[in-house]
Amino acid sequence: MPELPEVETICGWLRQGRGEQPSLLGKHIQRCEVFWPRAVAMPSIAEFQARVVGQVVQQIGRRGKYLLLCLTEDYLLVHLRMSGDLLVERDELPVAPHHRWILHFTGGWRLAFNDPRKFGRAWLVQDPHQVLADLGPEPLDENLTASKFHLRLQSTHRQLKPLLLDQSFLAGLGNIYTDEALHLARLHPLRRSDSLDQAESQRLLESIRQILAQGIARHGASIDWVYRGGDFQNYFRAYQRTGQPCPACGAPIERLVVGQRGTHICPVCQARPA
DNA sequence: ACGAGCGCCTGTCGGC
C-alpha cells in the first residue's frame, strides 16, 4: 500500500499511538519471531533475532517509503512494498494469516509485519545509509527549491512518469501520487523531463507537494482489500477513475500504460507531447 | 542513458 503519505501515517501511529494502541517509543523488545525468512533482508535470521532482542525503541521516522525505527544499538528499516503493513496489537491475539515477523514487547503488545504478497523487507543495520544511500531528495523538504528541481529535470531526458517513480530522483512517490500530481500539474506522463520550462517545473513540484500534503492530511488511501483507515481514495482526481469525468474539465479519464504501470490521465488537460 | 520485459508473490475481479 505504501507511498509516502501511507508510510508517514503509519509512522505517526507507531510514534504517537492510535486509540487503544500505545506508542512504541520506549518499548523494550523481548522476543522476535520470523515466519517468512525472505522478509528479513539483512542480516541472517539468526543474527536478526539475536540482535534485536533487548533493544529499546528510541525514535521513529520515515525516509522516502522506508520506516526507520531507531533502536538502542541498531536501526530497524522496513519497506512495505506492495502489500505490507505494520500493526501494533495485543500479544495474546492469534497470529494472523499473513504475518511475516513479529516483535514482542514487554507489557503485552507486539509489532506485526503483515504482508500478503511477501514483497516487503526489513533490515537491521548500524548505519541506515547502507540501505538509503541511493534515495533522492524528500519532496516536502524545503531545501528542494523550484530551481533545483528544474535543474534535476533538465539533467536527464526521461519520461516524466517513470522518472517520478524513480526513488533516486525523488523519494516517496508511487503510482497513485504520481498520477495525481501529473494531473494536477496538467502534464502528460510521457513528456520528456528536459522539455519542461521553469514554470512547468515549478508547477510540477507544487503539485507533488499539494497532493502529498492532502494524502497525509487524509491519512493516506485505503483501497482493495487492505483497509488502513485513510480516505484519500475518495478524493482521487485521475487514479483508477477511467471513464469518469475529469474534475477540472469533465472529459472522461483515460487509462494507458507507461513504463509497465497503469496510468490515468485527462486527455484534455494533459496534452500528449508531439 | 533509457526503457522494455520479467521475476518476485498472493489475492481479487470480470468475462466466458
Next chain:
DNA sequence: TGCCGACAGGCGCTCG
C-alpha cells in the same frame, strides 16, 4: 459454478 487471464499502492535485474 469454475476456470483463466488481467491486474494490483514496488523494485531489482537483464537485455537491447
